[in-house]
Amino acid sequence: MGKVEGQGESWHGHVTAVTIAPEYRRQQLAKKLMNLLEEISDKIDKAYFVDLFVRASNTPAIKMYEKLGYVIYRRVLRYYSGEEDGLGKW
Numbered sequence: 001m002g003k004v005e006g007q008g009e010s011w012h013g014h015v016t017a018v019t020i021a022p023e024y025r026r027q028q029l030a031k032k033l034m035n036l037l038e039e040i041s042d043k044i045d046k047a048y049f050v051d052l053f054v055r056a057s058n059t060p061a062i063k064m065y066e067k068l069g070y071v072i073y074r075r076v077l078r079y080y081s082g083e084e085d086g087l088g089k090w
Contacts, residue, residue: 002037004045012090013041015052018061034068051090055080065089 001016018030041047054061070089079086
C-alpha cells in the first residue's frame with residue numbers, strides 16, 4: 001500500500017505497508033509491488049523519490065530494500081508504537 005504526498009520538491013511516493021502472507025514469501029512479490037509503486041510514483045504522479053520506514057529489527061526487509069537501492073537516511077526513535085525505532089529509507 002502506498003501513496004504520494006508532500007509539496008514542491010518534496011512531492012514523493014511513500015510506502016505505507018508491504019505485507020506478504022508467509023506461504024507466498026520468497027517469490028519476489030514484495031519486489032514486484034515495490035517496482036510497481038516506484039513506476040506509478042514516477043510516471044503517473046511525477047514524484048521526485050519514494051521513501052518508507054522499516055522497523056530497525058526487521059533485518060530481512062532492510063536487506064530487501066537495500067537490494068532495491070534504498071539507503072537509510074534517518075532513524076526515528078520509538079517510531080513504532082512508541083517502542084521500536086524506525087529507519088527512514090529512500
